[in-house]
Amino acid sequence: TQLLEQSPQFLSIQEGENLTVYCNSSSVFSSLQWYRQEPGEGPVLLVTVVTGGEVKKLKRLTFQFGDARKDSSLHITAAQPGDTGLYLCAGMTGTASKLTFGTGTRLQVTL
């Protein structure tokens, strides 16, 4: 069974702080995705990383895929209240629709 462990589980920070969320597995994934989910809504795709060592930037968010394609990180610079939500990593093997989701990191950014 493939498992994706995220850390930390909960994070409460003030506006302007930086943070990093980690996603680790003992399994190799062909690609890894990061989603953000807000209360009452479905997950929304933020990014897909495919190549080991790949780094992608989305405004203040930086995503990295580990060299061995077993782990990933999400770094947020100068967090804002709008970044509040549940961040989920999801590994993909085989077909696109069968994602293995991580345990989630709940982020709260306060003024």
Next chain:
Amino acid sequence: DAGVTQSPTHLIKTRGQHVTLRCSPISGHKSVSWYQQVLGQGPQFIFQYYEKEERGRGNFPDRFSARQFPNYSSELNVNALLLGDSALYLCASSLSDRAYSSLHFGNGTRLTVT
């Protein structure tokens, strides 16, 4: 363009009952997947359908079944409901079942079993 739509949005059922959840994919998307998200956890894969055929099944009991219709909409059925079936059920659609085909999630059906 309409996104993935799911109905109903909320549902309360009693143990032992049966439930049917519905999903309409984004127009043009032929693949539909179902996920179960228990409170405080990440979603877990239940089923994937592509072109009306089952392409994958997660580790769920036979009480869970699904189908996809010619218009690519889908139903998830759960029989003999248990308290532990209480969860947010998410439907996601994609253009194909190939790797790297982006998934688009609906807002889910919140099922409460009492």
